[in-house]
Amino acid sequence: MHRKIIRFFGIRKFRFDLWVGIVILFITISLTHAQIIKPEKVTHFPVGTDYKLARWETITEYLRLLAADSDRVTLEERGKTTEGLDFVLVLISSPENLANLEHYKTIQRQLADPRGREEAELDGLCREGKAVVLINCNLHSTEVASSQMSMELAYQLATMDTPEVKEILENVILLLIPSTNPDGLNMVVDWYNRTLGTPYEGSSMPWLYHKYTGHDNNRDWFMLTQVETQIVTEILYEEWFPEVVYDVHQMGNSGARFVIPPYFDPVNPNIPPILQRTLALIGTQLAFDLTSNGFTGVLSNAVYDTWWHGGFRTVPYRHNMVGILTEAASVNIASPIFQPKASLKGHKRGLGGYAQQTNFPEPWPGGWWRLGDIIAYEEAAAYSILSLVAKRKEMFLKNFYKMGLRAVEKGKDEPPRAFLIPTAQRQPNTALKMLEILQRGGVEIHQANANFTADGVEYPQGTYVISMAQPFRAHAKDLLEAQRYPQRRSSPNAPPERPYDITGWTLPLQMGVRVVKVINEFEAELKRVEKIPKIQGKLHTIPETVAYFFKNQTNAETIALNRLLKEEEYTLHQSTTEHAIGNQEFPRGSILVTTTKILSQVGDDFQELAESLGIEIYALNHIPFKDPTTRLSQPRLGLYKPWVANIDEGWTRWVLEQHEFVYRNLTDAEIRAGSLAERYDVIILPDMRASAMIDGHAEGTLPPEYVGGIGSEGAANLRTFVVNGGTLICLNRATELPDKYFGLEITNVLDSSNQSNRKESEVERFFCPGSLLRIFVKKTHPIGYGLSREMAAFFKSGPAFEVRGGKEVASYPDFNPLMSGWIQGDKQIRRKGALWDVNLGEGHVILFGFKPQHRAQAHGTFKLLFNAIYYGVTGK
Ligand SMILES: [Zn+2]
Secondary structure, eight states: OHHHHHHHHHHSOOOHHHHHHHHHHHHHHHHHTTTOOOHHHHHSSOTTOTTOOOOHHHHHHHHHHHHHHOTTEEEEEEEEOTTSOEEEEEEESOHHHHTTHHHHHHHHHHHHSOTTOOHHHHHHHHHHSOEEEEEEEOSSTTOOHHHHHHHHHHHHHHHOOOHHHHHHHHHEEEEEESOSOHHHHHHHHHHHHHHTTSTTTTOOOSSOSSTTTGGGGGSOTTTOOSHHHHHHHHIIIIIIOOSEEEEEEEEOSSSOSEEOSSOEEEEOTTSOHHHHHHHHHHHHHHHHHHHHTTOOOEEOSOSOEEOOOSSTTHHHHTTTOEEEEEEEEOOBTTBOEEEOGGGOOOBTTTBSSSSOBTTBSSOOOOEEEOHHHHHHHHHHHHHHHHHHHHHTHHHHHHHHHHHHHHHHHHHHHSSOOEEEEOSOOSSHHHHHHHHHHHHHTTOOOEEESSOEEETTEEEOTTOEEEESOSTTHHHHHHHHSOOBOOOOBSSTTSOBOOOSSOSOOOHHHHHTOOOEEEOSOOBOOEEEOSSOOOOOOEEEOOTTOOEEEEOOOSHHHHHHHHHHHTOTTEEEEEOSSOEEETTEEEOTTOEEEEESSOHHHHHHHHHHHHHHHTOEEEEESSOOOOOGGGEEOOOOEEEEOOSSOOHHHHHHHHHHHHTTOOEEEEOHHHHHHOOGGGTOSEEEEOSOOHHHHHHOBOTTSSOGGGBOOSHHHHHHHHHHHHHTTOEEEEEGGGGHHHHHHSOOOEEETTOGGGGGGOOHHHHTTOBOSSEEEEEEEOTTSGGGTTSOSEEEEEESSOOOEEESSSEEEEEOOSSOOEEEBOOBOGGGTTTOEEEEEEEETTEEEEEESSOTTGGGTOHHHHHHHHHHHHHTTBTO
């Protein structure tokens, strides 16, 4: 600017009036935005500079300064992340709107749940209200550009006075999340800076970018296990109810530069049609704006679909909110890349080759691709969306309440009318947990005040009722019903198309909760449940107590067991037969506790244990069984944590911690070093291919301490560990390791070693990329103790076994095992083994052909994993 003025002064004659005008203009501008500094004052480089990234502390420092200096920006701290950083929400709007946030929140709540209001009143609210748009940046930490972009976008909106920006500020309240995973942002920036200028520049980190979930932090949006997910869910479905939710991502860089809505098929039938049309409306405007502003390589109607539930963008669909995803081609974290046009390819779904077509009218010509390019696309997209919503604010608000009303009407007019959750459950705590998850996701829950009849069956007072006549019907219905993924073929003889993500997620099946779907209209006296209660646990006392006994068939009882194992004064035994005591049936696997303490003094401890966990513990006046073979000791448990960061390892760790297991992570080096039986009783291998375990990262791709896997010597050490009495639990694809390296007679009938990368032509024979399948469990095997004979297992690209020797613990039925999702070639898996216990030397290899702890959602099958862990230490 300074240079320009001097040049201007030099080439023109001095004009006093013009200069007075210019001086007054500058004074006005500097008074209006007197304190507002650019991001580079804090970052010390312009946002989007090659090789330069701001950490979380820097980004939030800048946004805090901006909020302090601009009356268009406020910043809220919304709690702490998993690893203790500030989780931040930035609100941007006109100063008048920001002064009335509570008022606009109230309007949003009324539009989200429009029941009981006249149309005229609702239309009045739409005129008065503001459109709320949430922009979410940097959910996936390596997709780093948007976190940097957030500073620039906030700065522009805080300082620009164009008519377009004024219209946005006037009509829109922008909720900007600069990063949903600040922990991962810092990890990625630190790793990038550490490797910058080395041969490892831009390499993947040898650990997950979220402590437990890694990339699966975008698979947690209905289950809500992680604190970051919970914080945002509260903003979405309890506080702000935004009309539009824009989730900014990056993808690989083999083809298009920017993928935008509308999306690819299939559509999920629960998503309102008007919402699909709104996606097309926004997508068309977005495509138009980007193309007219010179952005090339923009692809729509491709790759990503609207079938799957559980993502940041897809859960809002089930809440009548327009979820938008854009995916920009990535660079090497922040290092530019050069891509000749000939190197660019099409995409599997929607772009056969890298060439012009209707949904891709202007291919990017190739060349250098930089961090700054991604930021420019993302910023332009944000403006386009904000501007459209600002221009048609009332339409967006009206559609929002209309979708809510239609959902209520659909629930009244067509089946299912409701889902019932009986209070008598095999795992009552888990049933309530499921209700709690639904309620956090905005679902309304009722309970019957009196007995009632539905579909000709009488249900008792206390039964939980989830009516389908509610605004967020789609969310409740899609989680409670079974999915039927529509098989798609490009032509009648073509192989079935591979789904983008998993195809089935039904919560009651995953969690082992009994739910009844009601088809016909029914009447019941209901009261709204504001807070889901906890199960009241109980200690059943008896005179002359000599021991305590509990059934150990629920996840909550696992926590009790783990707490007791930590106390040296207690001796635990696990029953290997059923016992009837008084009017109670105790299944195999029930836990008997005796103590060296004086029993009268520990009664309070057991009462506290029963009440805090909501379980039943029974005092006994005799010892029903007790011999050394039934003794249960604290397992010395190891969980393999490879340097090839593994999401399943993260989820396993989460599930173990939630159930208070004591465990240690084993590294590649520790397994290579051997003598494992000296330190472990039980080792878990998470879901990963044998080759990834053996080889790890290739030499030269990461710093030397992170390359190489367990090696063939590690495989041999694991085998020795089993031969010497250890128990090796192999989850899903990890079963390949004992199959290939232990000399066991295992046949994987699905030959699914390469399932996740299958070609379309191979999909015809067998394919099942994430569905719930029925299994039958042997309750007489210790791993099946205390469980139902029949359950739903989450199957994802797993094996199914024929094994010589060993014992079958669970198997698939001799009919189609599909319960929810999609399966191709189900005959291949019928009658085959799902879970095997194979003897080797003194020890056991436990082969899981499915994912018993899948994304911390499969509460119904957790216990199979837990029992397998204890199986390694009974009688020792
Ligand atoms: Zn992503």
